Amino acid sequence: MNFLEERIIKDGGVKSNTILKVDSFLNHQIDTDLLNEIGKEFKKRFDGKPINKILTIEASGIGIACITALHFGVPVVFAKKSKTSNIGNDLYTAEVESFTHNEVRTIIVSKDYLTENDHVLIVDDFLANGRALKGLISVCRQANATVEGIGIAVEKGFQNGGRIIRELGYRVESLAIVDSMNAETGAVVFRDQEIY
């Protein structure tokens, strides 16, 4: 097991056979030392790629993105989930259905901050059905930016997002892939992954 899998076993909670609770260290309270390890690991796995921008989506992706960006020495852009009064009108948009909120939202990225010159690492805390990722990929395609890879903290391997995104040809590095969970026993089964 790697550091993230060990932390999930230690501090995660299996709320149901599909809901993994990691809000004590990843998406409500945040252990920034853990995020630092995650950022370091993404840098190692995507080393040599000409990444000049980290793209994520609000809200819980922002912490991982910012600390990962420190390791790459590049800026972050985060897609916003609703239009605010001061963002301007020249926007890339995509429709994203939220698993946790059970609603469809438009995500937006200003055209000023994503262009054909960008080589993007997309990062997020969770990958489940892949809808957020597809929205971020769509925004990159609209900008003619290059997606160099996708870094995920926790992938729900029993949902089909990871398979779909990989079949589209994208390299997805998920630091922990949960293949199954059992709410009765609290057991979490991780997928064996080759370590780079």
Added chain:
Amino acid sequence: MNFLEERIIKDGGVKSNTILKVDSFLNHQIDTDLLNEIGKEFKKRFDGKPINKILTIEASGIGIACITALHFGVPVVFAKKSKTSNIGNDLYTAEVESFTHNEVRTIIVSKDYLTENDHVLIVDDFLANGRALKGLISVCRQANATVEGIGIAVEKGFQNGGRIIRELGYRVESLAIVDSMNAETGAVVFRDQEIY
């Protein structure tokens, strides 16, 4: 001028006499080296305080909070703006009116992650009317946590939030206080502040 004031002059935009555009480096695209300087400065200004937790509110506060937390070596908790399916029911809540979204939202923090043992530094990117801050302070009071201070990147000094929060007895450190802006000339006037 300090590093943040210089950056606002260089890359900020005055959209109206009340709206300052900093989304090229602070709240849409994020310059994480700048956030690192902001975190270092908060650490310097609140050095010696027994801070064991950084509290912020989603979304744009999260980046500053996480990188600041690295300098303090403590975890972040971010208040959420809506209830998701996996957060639990044991919550502190406060009502916050949003300036940019023009609506009232309930912010929530799980009781698991804020307690009477916490000595909190509240951080956010912007301080205008102070409503978000009042919500975060309310959540700390409900938890009987101690607010050791408040660190803000950009304060709109021509709105009354900073004055109100300081009059309540809280120490607010804003790295840049904008006292006035002029949309016609693009001029930004900063408040002179004593440097610690």
